[in-house]
C-alpha cells in the first residue's frame with residue numbers, strides 16, 4: 213500500500229508574536245501548490261495562533277498541539293476537541309513527550325484524549341519514544357511497546373481508509389541537536405509497524421503513516437526520510453521558518469518518489 217508522505221510542523225510555544233506566524237504563512241502561501249499532490253503538510257500552531265489562521269485552510273491543514281481529556285466543562289485555560297474541530301482543525305498531536313513530562317500525562321489520560329479526538333473527527337498524531345536512559349539500558353522496545361498499547365482504545369474504530377498517525381520521537385533527540393541515525397529510525401519505525409500489525413492487523417498497519425521527530429533539519433532529513441517505514445516527519449525548531457519547512461517538504465517528496473530505473 214502506498215502511504216502519502218506527511219510533514220507536520222509543531223510550533224510549540226516557540227513564537228512570541230503573530231508577526232512571526234504571519235511571516236511563515238505569507239511565504240508558505242507563495243509555494244507552488246503542485247507539491248501537495250505528493251506530500252501532505254500540517255501546521256500545529258499555539259491555540260492562540262490557531263484561532264487567528266483563517267479557515268478553510270489551504271494549502272496545508274491545521275493541527276492542535278493538544279486537547280483536553282474531557283468533552284467539555286469547567287477546565288480553566290483548556291481547549292476541547294469539539295471546539296477545535298468546529299474551527300476546522302483536523303489533527304491533534306497527542307502524547308508528546310513534553311506533555312507526558314511537564315503535564316504528567318498518563319496512559320489513562322492519553323486513552324481518553326485519543327477517544328475524544330477520534331470522536332470529534334480529529335486525526336491523532338500519537339507520539340511515542342524512549343528517553344536516553346531507557347535507550348542506554350536497552351529498554352527502547354519495551355517502552356515503545358507499552359506506549360503503542362494506548363492506541364488499542366481505537367481498535368474497533370480505525371480502519372485502513374481512516375487511520376491515526378504515529379510519530380516516533382526519541383526524547384533524547386527532541387530539541388537537543390542529536391538525531392537518530394537512519395538505522396535507529398528505521399529499526400524503531402519497523403518495530404512500531406509490527407506492533408500495530410499485532411493489534412490492528414496487517415492492512416491497517418500498512419496504512420498508518422509513521423513520522424520521525426527529533427532535531428530534524430534540512431541537513432539531516434534525507435537519510436531518515438528514505439527509510440521504508442518512515443513516512444514523514446514531525447518537526448519543531450526547523451518548522452518555524454517557512455524556507456526551512458519548505459526545504460523539508462521538498463526533501464520528503466524526493467525521498468518518496470520512486471526512482472526511474474533504466475534498463
Ligand code: PGA
Nearest residue numbers: 386387426427447448449
Ligand atoms: P525538534 O522538536 O524538531 O525541535 O527537536 C520535535 C518535536 O518535539 O516534535
